[in-house]
Amino acid sequence: MSKQRSRDTGPERLIRSALHRRGLRYFVHRRPLPDVRREADIVFSRLRVAIFVDGCFWHGCPTHGTKPRRNAEYWETKIARNRARDADTDARLEAAGWTPVRVWEHEEPNAAADQIEELIRDRARHLGG
Secondary structure, three states, rough: OOOOOOOOOOOEEEEHHHHHHHHOOOOOEOOOOOOOOOOOOEEEOOOOEEEEEEEOOOOOOOOOOOOOOOOOHHHHHHHHHHHHHHHHHHHHHHHHEEEEEEEEEOOHHHHHHHHHHHHHHHHHHHOHH
16 A cells, blocks of 8 residues: 555646646645645635545545455455545535535546636635635
């Protein structure tokens, strides 16, 4: 597991690139909430939007998530903990006034960027920025 990339993954970089081409500026791998030790992949601080690009295996994608045969109980528990942590992170962000957005790694990068851009532009209009 230590060889698995946890940041700057291919899908993450493609989405960031698509957002940057659209003129959106953001922070990369930042903690939206300083007292919570969890980083978002893409952060729009002023607008309080945190983007997470979730891997299908690690976060239990209902479409592409796989169930390993070897050590199945370990992996089931591990993925369930990851999903519970994701839900807890989202709840903490929402309670603090943030909008968490979860994107699966299998999503087409430009389609994901379209949705994120729409949210960001809408938030900016409502916040007067």
